[in-house]
Amino acid sequence: MKFPPLSCLTPRSLDEAIALLELHGGDAKLLSGxxxxMPMLAFRLASCSILIDLKLIPxxxxxxxxxxxxxLGSKVRWRDIEHDARLPDAHPLLSIAVKHVAHYAxxxxxxVGGSLAHGDPASELPALAVACGAMIAVAGPNGRRSVPAExxxxxxLVTALEPDEVIVSLHFPPWPTERSFGxxxxxxxxGDFAMAGAIVFFDKDEGRNIRSPRIGAFGVADTPLRLEEAEKFLLGNSANSQIFEEAAAHGVRNIDVRSDVHADSDYRRSLLATLVTRALAEAAKRTRP
Known part of the structure; x- marks a missing residue:
């Protein structure tokens, strides 16, 4: 399909981009990556008459x-994350997850900003942000604010971003050296959209029992989510296969799982339980890459 008629504006500062959003209201959309x-515009799943391209904003x-x-600044590309030599040490889970994002091209x-603003429940970055307790910084006419990813x-495809706001950055908390993750x-x-996905990490106390567990899920519900029942079950337990299977079963039992043309809810629930179990087993074997 062809694109609708569009005008493209290229502001040189964040303030100018926000002013343009205010001026044009619902007729404008931000363009990052x-x-x-662009596919949504071509298929008429989204509409606008003006694109505000962020490419010149430093x-x-x-x-x-x-x-x-x-x-991560909002214009950071996936390839930038992949190639940054600091991240396997500073946030190894981010370095691993980004390799699963779509295809090379x-x-x-x-x-980063495009993925967060799009808000696809099958995307890796929103789920990682929720699981890790990340903060999303946005800027608008009334100044800046930070929104917890959760x-x-x-x-x-619906987020807390206001029509006249721009995503500025995504901030992940510090990553402990000995943290286990999967x-x-x-x-x-x-590279296709995930039918289900699991993100897990936990620390251990002096007795080698699990503390501070986090389990995120994506591709199964209307938004990325944490499996809090599984987290509660893991807390204080030892890291072994039986505990992992029971935690996964607790985690998926009461969540609202969606059905679509790719899989029904029962299949997705079972698949998610399997992925959580595997991710926990992976985490038990690994801290840093």
């Missing part, structure tokens, strides 16, 4: 690593 927006394409954690263009994703997802072909 465009890997989700400082949004930086990856910052400090003792306060990892901050898309990772050359797709951006409060940012409201329903499929990542599992299943799709019909590698």
């Amino acid at each position: 465009g890997q989700s927006l 400082d949004l394409d930086r990856i910052t690593v400090t003792n306060r954690g990892v901050e 898309i990772r050359n263009r797709g951006t 409060e940012f994703f409201l329903s499929p 990542f599992q997802e299943f799709s019909r072909r590698r």
Whole structure:
């Protein structure tokens, strides 16, 4: 299909981009990588008459690593994350998860801000942000605000981002050196949207029992989510296969799992339980890459 008639504006500052959004209201959309927006415009799943291209705005394409954690600017591309030599040490789970994002060509263009704003419940980055307790910084006419990732994703393709706001960055908390972690997802072909995925990590106390467990799931519900029942079950237990299977069963039992043309809810629930179990087993064998 062909694109609708569009005008393209290229602001040179964040303030100018926000002013343009205010001026044009619902007729304008932000363009970053465009890997989700452009197909949606072509298929008439989204509409606008003006594109505001963020490519000339400085400082949004930086990856910052400090003792306060990892901050990804909204224009950081997947390939930038893949090739940053600091991240396997600073946030190894992020380094592993990004390799599962779409296909190579898309990772050359797709951006952090684009993925967050799109809010696809099958995407890896929103789920990682929710699982890790990340904060999303946005800017608008009333200044800047930080939104917890768990409060940012409201329903499929709907987020807490206001029409006149721009995503500035995504901040992950510091990653402890000895943290155990695992990542599992299943799709019909590698790089396709995940039918289900699991993100897990936990620390251990002096007795080698699990503490601070986190389990995130994606591709199964209307938004990425945490499996809090599984987290509660893991807390204080030893890391072994039986505990992992029981935790997975607890985690998927009461969540609202969706059905679509790719899989029904029963299949997805069973698949997610398997992926959580595998991710926990993976985590038990590994800390850093």
